[in-house]
Amino acid sequence: MRNSTMSSLVSAMRLPVRAGAAALLALALLLPGARAEEVALDHWPTERAQDPAALQRGARLFTTYCLNCHGARQMRWNRLRDIGIDEVQIKQQLIFGDQKVGDVMSVAMNAHDAKVWFGKAPPDLSVIIRARNTEEHRGTDYVYTLLRSFYRDRSSLTGWNNAVYPHIAMPNMLWQRQGPRTATITRVEWEEHAAADPKQPSVRELAKSVDVFDVDGYVQTTRSVLAEGSPGMQIAFTPVDPKAAASVDEDVADLVAFLNWMSEPGAATRYRIGIWVMGFLVIFLLVVRWLNKVYWRDIT
């Protein structure tokens, strides 16, 4: 860029602009928002996004455990060739019904029945990872944590509840692989009670409640009042068979890898072409920069 351009740019964007804008933005970003209480999400191991073994295992888990209630109406069976599963394997190992390899992954259950049975139609999973992306978290981390946060709860319709998605309509699909677990949910929150004397203002206290759900879903709650602390929620699981539970963590990581791939099967192509486009544009830039220089040589 030429000198006069740079200097005018600098003079236009003097210090007060940048300092002022930066300070205001920083201030706005630091302010706490009115957020719903949320458990901290675990991080999905991102290296699996490109790992063919993980993607293939994820595809198998997906067709076995998810593709009965959930459909993937924008996903064609034969697109699985992109992650290294050939048509014979697709036909013999993945398609359980009478679908063709050129068909999309639809399910027999219709939305109306599903609503009657579960209270809610299971969402289509074609773009579920992208749909769960928010400003606070990545969709992959959300689904990875959600699928590993089921616990037994007698009070719910299916016998299952979820720490990430309370009162979820979906039961824990991987329970046989995971084995029984107990869940300890610790909540610290501000509570407001009416004072004994109704003329007095209400009492506000920081309460800590610990819910322990045993393997059969019976809950025991202990409650205490804290002198100090900050509101929040924590959850801890104690598996009866730690080895089985750990292997389910692996399963879910692979499953999320597949769901992530399915959300945008063309992402790898996009990156690959993008690098060539950037290369071309850089050469184009050098050419037009030279052209500009040659033409402007005679302007004094």
Next chain:
Amino acid sequence: MGLHETRYRGLLGWFDSRMPSVMNAFRDHMSEYYAPKNFNFWYFFGSLALVVLVIQLVSGAFLAMHYKPDAGAAFWSVEFIMREVSGGWFIRYMHSTGASFFFIVVYLHIFRGMLYGSYRKPRELVWLVGACIFLALMAESFFGYLLPWGQMSFWGAQVIINLFDSIPLIGPDLSTWIRGDFVIGDATLNRFFAMHTMMIPTILMGLMGAHIFALHDVGSNNPDGIEIKDHLGPDGKPLDGIPFHPYYTVHDLYGIAVFLIAFFAVVFFAPEMGGVFLEGNNFIPADPFQTPLHIAPLWYFTPYYSILRATTEGFLGWIALAVAGYGVLTYLSVRGMGLRIAVAAATAVLLALLVGPTHLDAKLWGVALMGGSTTVLFGLPWLDRSPARSMRYRPLWHRGVLALFVAAFFALGVLGMMPPNPLRTVISQVCAGVYFGFFALMPWWSRMGSFLPVPDRVRFAAH
């Protein structure tokens, strides 16, 4: 023979003698249009806006070949384009990224105008047409954003259309008329598709043409804010002007190359831009029975959305205070009894509507202020009373005032993306005050301070 005189040889000559207006237009607007030679960085964005318009028209046409404007099919037809249409993802990402880049480019283009006084006499019409383009662009983007039929499309449109409800008497009927139904549905989607692909692009292209014609009639401003036509050479051409073609065509090509690198870097490597250009919620099909927790418009609307949200019942008193102060200031500044009475009457009416016993609803005031925040641009040529056009020759603190305005605009934009809380509301109210104060007080502050002498000829260093 009826042919025009031949100005060119060969095929071009054959063509020109039959239809000379094409080469006349080329001469008038390109090869013999004299532009100041001292254009800087900020002057790239006009031609870039034209480039983005072309990107949007071409990618939009290809999208329309596969998109289905039907409430039952729209969402999945977009996902169909992303997966099944060859290169569909590329077309779609170009269009979605292009929408955001259009606003980036246009905001920088508007900022350039404010920096160098490009709206001052005789360029008022250039500016007014430009402000119309900005409004048309916002309409275009609003209509287009409903088309993917995701949750954010649906609820964003719901929020904006419901704003019309607050207009007294005709409001509810008006919003039903806009929707074509009592709720946002298939009828709404179909008409928004028609508006987005037929009506507004046509208007936009007409306005673009008018913008360029108006500009080329009066000639371009420049960073020094002086008229190059005041110093003509013996050949009658401006001494500080150079033919647009080839000098600015190659120059703009250079700018376009830099722009395309930034644009395609986003298209290929970050099309969602962390949820700012493509929101996660919009990958969920529209569901009229499930309201998202937090509804925010796309980033380029958030400054105005913040102003809307900042206008709470409690803020009306502060607005009334500002209106009263402004009324007194204007009353003392204008001359002539008739004008003073008019100012006093207008102030009294506004105060009655703000804090009187039957004052208007805060929501309606919010809508009025949101509308005012974009239409106030139209007044700029008459609000600015500075003796010098360009910031270069205005007091240094004027840049500080402009910087404060830009900072307020940014802060409103960031706050508009976040869920509100009491403190954020107060900050947006302060920023809204700065935003409107910048324009409202401009007739006074723009002529205060000591101005530098404006040079006779443009400052230019050869490359």
